[in-house]
Amino acid sequence: MFKADPGLMIWTVVSFFLLLILLKRFTYKPLLGMMQKREATIRESIEEAKRTREAAETLHGQYQVMITEARDEVKKIIEEGKSLGENARKEMISKATEESNRVISRAQEEISLEKERALSELRVRIADLSIMAASKVIERSLTKEDHMRLLDAYVSKVGEIDGQ
Numbered sequence: 001m002f003k004a005d006p007g008l009m010i011w012t013v014v015s016f017f018l019l020l021i022l023l024k025r026f027t028y029k030p031l032l033g034m035m036q037k038r039e040a041t042i043r044e045s046i047e048e049a050k051r052t053r054e055a056a057e058t059l060h061g062q063y064q065v066m067i068t069e070a071r072d073e074v075k076k077i078i079e080e081g082k083s084l085g086e087n088a089r090k091e092m093i094s095k096a097t098e099e100s101n102r103v104i105s106r107a108q109e110e111i112s113l114e115k116e117r118a119l120s121e122l123r124v125r126i127a128d129l130s131i132m133a134a135s136k137v138i139e140r141s142l143t144k145e146d147h148m149r150l151l152d153a154y155v156s157k158v159g160e161i162d163g164q
Contacts, residue, residue: 123154123155126154127150127151127154127155130150130154131147131150131151134150
């Protein structure tokens with residue numbers, strides 16, 4: 001079935017090597033060049049991905065620091081707000097206490113003045129009534145001098161009674 005023909009073998013070997021040379025020159029070199037380019041592109045992509053990942057990790061770390069700082073700042077602002085609110089509350093209480101003390105003081109002064117007026121008016125009325133009663137008792141009209149003397153005496157007695 002198969003016979004070994006030396007001429008055919010030589011032409012087959014020559015054809016094979018010729019085909020190898022042609023493949024190497026026209027197919028293998030361009031294919032190898034394309035594969036090397038592809039390999040270089042993949043390497044560059046991997047290196048770029050590594051650089052991008054490192055940059056992203058760096059940014060992530062920076063953002064974490066910024067978030068921590070922002071949280072600390074928020075806590076500080078809240079504490080300051082609470083402190084300012086407490087100070088404002090204390091100040092308002094202090095002002096309200098001062099105002100109430102002033103109102104009470106004014107009210108006490110007004111009460112004292114009204115008491116003095118009432119006592120003065122009461123003294124005058126009592127003096128007038130006493131004079132009228134005394135004049136009816138002695139059934140004579142008092143002179144102006146007698147009237148002033150009785151009034152002074154009565155006012156001094158009322159003042160002594162009021163002072164006790």
